Amino acid sequence: xxxxxxxxxxxxxxxEPVDVTPVWMMRQAGRYLPEYRATRSQAxxxxxxxxxxxxxxxxxxxxxERYELDAAILFxxxxxxxDAMGLGLYFETGEGPKFKKIIRTEADVAALPxxxxxxxxxxxxxxxxxxxxxxxxxxxxxxxxxxxxxxxTYMVEGGSSKDFRHIKEMMYATPEVMHALLDKLAQSVxxxxxxxxxxxxxxxxxxxxxxxxxxxxxxxxxxxxYMQQIISGLIREHEGRKVPVIMFTKNGGQxxxxxxxxxxxxxxxxxxxxxxxxxxxxGNSVALxxxxxxxVLYASPERIRQEVGDILGRFGAGSGHVxxxxxxxxxxxxxxxxxxxxxxxxxxxxxxxx
Amino acid sequence: xxxxxxxxxxxxxxxEPVDVTPVWMMRQAGRYLPEYRATRSQAxxxxxxxxxxxxxxxxxxxxxERYELDAAILFxxxxxxxDAMGLGLYFETGEGPKFKKIIRTEADVAALPxxxxxxxxxxxxxxxxxxxxxxxxxxxxxxxxxxxxxxxTYMVEGGSSKDFRHIKEMMYATPEVMHALLDKLAQSVxxxxxxxxxxxxxxxxxxxxxxxxxxxxxxxxxxxxYMQQIISGLIREHEGRKVPVIMFTKNGGQxxxxxxxxxxxxxxxxxxxxxxxxxxxxGNSVALxxxxxxxVLYASPERIRQEVGDILGRFGAGSGHVxxxxxxxxxxxxxxxxxxxxxxxxxxxxxxxx
Numbered sequence: 277x278x279x280x281x282x283x284x285x286x287x288x289x290x291x292e293p294v295d296v297t298p299v300w301m302m303r304q305a306g307r308y309l310p311e312y313r314a315t316r317s318q319a320x321x322x323x324x325x326x327x328x329x330x331x332x333x334x335x336x337x338x339x340x341e342r343y344e345l346d347a348a349i350l351f352x353x354x355x356x357x358x359d360a361m362g363l364g365l366y367f368e369t370g371e372g373p374k375f376k377k378i379i380r381t382e383a384d385v386a387a388l389p390x391x392x393x394x395x396x397x398x399x400x401x402x403x404x405x406x407x408x409x410x411x412x413x414x415x416x417x418x419x420x421x422x423x424x425x426x427x428x429t430y431m432v433e434g435g436s437s438k439d440f441r442h443i444k445e446m447m448y449a450t451p452e453v454m455h456a457l458l459d460k461l462a463q464s465v466x467x468x469x470x471x472x473x474x475x476x477x478x479x480x481x482x483x484x485x486x487x488x489x490x491x492x493x494x495x496x497x498x499x500x501x502y503m504q505q506i507i508s509g510l511i512r513e514h515e516g517r518k519v520p521v522i523m524f525t526k527n528g529g530q531x532x533x534x535x536x537x538x539x540x541x542x543x544x545x546x547x548x549x550x551x552x553x554x555x556x557x558x559g560n561s562v563a564l565x566x567x568x569x570x571x572v573l574y575a576s577p578e579r580i581r582q583e584v585g586d587i588l589g590r591f592g593a594g595s596g597h598v599x600x601x602x603x604x605x606x607x608x609x610x611x612x613x614x615x616x617x618x619x620x621x622x623x624x625x626x627x628x629x630x
Numbered sequence: 631x632x633x634x635x636x637x638x639x640x641x642x643x644x645x646e647p648v649d650v651t652p653v654w655m656m657r658q659a660g661r662y663l664p665e666y667r668a669t670r671s672q673a674x675x676x677x678x679x680x681x682x683x684x685x686x687x688x689x690x691x692x693x694x695e696r697y698e699l700d701a702a703i704l705f706x707x708x709x710x711x712x713d714a715m716g717l718g719l720y721f722e723t724g725e726g727p728k729f730k731k732i733i734r735t736e737a738d739v740a741a742l743p744x745x746x747x748x749x750x751x752x753x754x755x756x757x758x759x760x761x762x763x764x765x766x767x768x769x770x771x772x773x774x775x776x777x778x779x780x781x782x783t784y785m786v787e788g789g790s791s792k793d794f795r796h797i798k799e800m801m802y803a804t805p806e807v808m809h810a811l812l813d814k815l816a817q818s819v820x821x822x823x824x825x826x827x828x829x830x831x832x833x834x835x836x837x838x839x840x841x842x843x844x845x846x847x848x849x850x851x852x853x854x855x856y857m858q859q860i861i862s863g864l865i866r867e868h869e870g871r872k873v874p875v876i877m878f879t880k881n882g883g884q885x886x887x888x889x890x891x892x893x894x895x896x897x898x899x900x901x902x903x904x905x906x907x908x909x910x911x912x913g914n915s916v917a918l919x920x921x922x923x924x925x926v927l928y929a930s931p932e933r934i935r936q937e938v939g940d941i942l943g944r945f946g947a948g949s950g951h952v953x954x955x956x957x958x959x960x961x962x963x964x965x966x967x968x969x970x971x972x973x974x975x976x977x978x979x980x981x982x983x984x
Binding site: 439440441488490549574576 | 799930
């Protein structure tokens with residue numbers, strides 16, 4: 277157990293004092309980096325990269341060599357659990373993820389196993405251990421999973437979707453089947469995140485990418501409820517330290533008050549919510565992570581710095597803010613721009629932590 | 631000028647008493663109807679259908695023959711204005727709209743003309759006149775346009791987009807170019823809607839389909855501001871009657887208070903906002919239109935009825951509610967289902983209007 281040299285990310289999530297606001301970027305290991313593209317082409321396809329612990333570790337650490345980031349995040353895919361359930365995840369060029377087997381009926385759901393993550397997803401745990409070792413206490417490592425609702429959308433639609441036709445039909449027409457699927461997924465995600473924590477993840481994030489396509493009551497019943505179930509089953513302390521949980525529902529800005537009661541230490545915000553309003557609405561119950569529009573990284577360093585300053589000023593004084601983008605960094609961003617972003621967060625935030 | 635036999639839609643928009651809550655469906659003339667598909671194949675492609683006043687009139691009226699709808703909406707495309715600006719709108723099968731010419735630079739924007747709608751978009755005005763004549767006072771006719779921001783996304787991206795890379799780059803990196811484009815579009819939309827009103831449209835709706843991809847401050851500066859500019863230039867009374875304006879920003883639920891001050895008579899709501907919360911937030915300043923998830927139409931008539939009852943109960947007593955879906959009806963909906971929806975609105979709402 278190596279000593280953690282930079283723990284401001286973990287401290288901010290627990291609303292403890294920090295010297296400057298910590299920052300990381302969703303999808304920080306990704307296609308916008310030429311070194312990532314080189315490693316990926318070495319691995320072959322995307323899934324082979326996820327399954328090779330040395331290469332997964334390499335791409336996880338690449339952005340830390342360029343930018344003064346305060347956290348690393350496990351490089352993996354969001355759909356490892358459905359793949360381990362036997363659905364046959366594959367990627368077609370320019371098409372996004374697809375599954376060979378699609379889940380539509382009660383019988384389909386009944387036949388699904390709950391994976392034993394330590395065994396069936398050992399390649400993920402091996403990557404976590406490898407990255408932790410390689411980081412050597414430099415910054416904390418974040419583990420992650422998709423939310424049950426989000427995983428279910430891909431399993432029922434068979435891939436990405438624009439209108440979520442089939443899963444919404446399942447939800448409105450046969451809610452008991454939908455609940456059975458989500459319950460299996462919640463059990464699977466709980467075990468998956470706990471194994472990541474036991475393997476060395478020092479914080480975990482639940483990505484609810486598609487919870488925001490639901491109405492308020494449906495969000496609570498079909499997405500939030502299962503994230504709450506997961507959070508209540510997570511290991512919350514490990515290696516003598518709290519393991520904070522971040523819950524991020526894209527387009528969930530209207531439901532922050534309810535989300536704040538789900539047991540997470542922090543809520544992720546996309547850029548459609550003003551962080552000052554969000555802070556006023558959730559009070560001191562949770563930390564906030566976010567929330568610059570990733571598209572700002574297409575602008576000049578001066579404009580990026582201005583936007584960072586605006587968001588920091590909105591959050592205001594005190595701890596409880598982890599700076600981030602409101603969604604993953606885009607693949608066409610010039611790799612010089614995130615440097616301006618990360619440096620601006622550190623430089624401009626010191627005044628709020630005196 | 632024929633007497634209007636059913637004016638509850640117009641009355642509800644102005645928050646005047648009604649007997650039952652009026653209802654219509656966004657995209658009610660569309661692919662889910664076999665008779666629409668027949669007329670469309672007769673016309674050839676989609677644009678030819680829009681440009682043929684008899685056929686455009688025919689598809690506009692088709693859903694009224696099946697369901698007790700309280701309004702008709704002009705059948706046309708959202709991108710007629712950029713097409714009239716010379717961008718060359720076309721459709722590739724299964725691909726969505728595309729433009730031959732794409733707008734990216736200051737020079738591109740400077741070269742764009744503001745169309746003279748009476749002349750350059752006379753096919754739209756002819757369709758409005760034809761539909762008004764054919765409706766013969768049965769229900770009011772709604773005219774519409776895309777918002778400047780929404781039109782601009784297609785013009786700058788060259789079609790549909792997932793990440794709005796190019797327009798956001800324009801907005802953050804060269805805001806003055808973005809404003810010049812939006813100002814031309816606002817002028818064009820104002821004239822376009824006024825010509826529709828003069829041709830017979832009895833209410834108008836501004837569709838801001840993509841305003842919700844912006845941050846709060848950017849939404850105000852680049853989308854709402856231009857809709858406000860349009861509204862302040864619209865003919866608000868015609869044929870001795872008020873012409874109500876509906877403003878609909880998809881995923882705009884977080885900004886309702888500001889939107890309520892833009893001068894529109896009604897705000898459209900998608901299904902992610904609870905209509906009781908929305909009503910509490912905007913008070914008596916505007917009417918509300920919405921907001922059932924169109925996916926509920928995949929469920930049983932009983933489930934549809936339950937959802938309608940829930941939304942009506944949330945809105946509560948009094949006028950100021952136009953029932954609608956939160957977005958366009960999906961193409962795979964069984965045409966029997968909207969009947970259950972429309973009838974439920976009328977049957978279950980009478981109790982709230984005593």
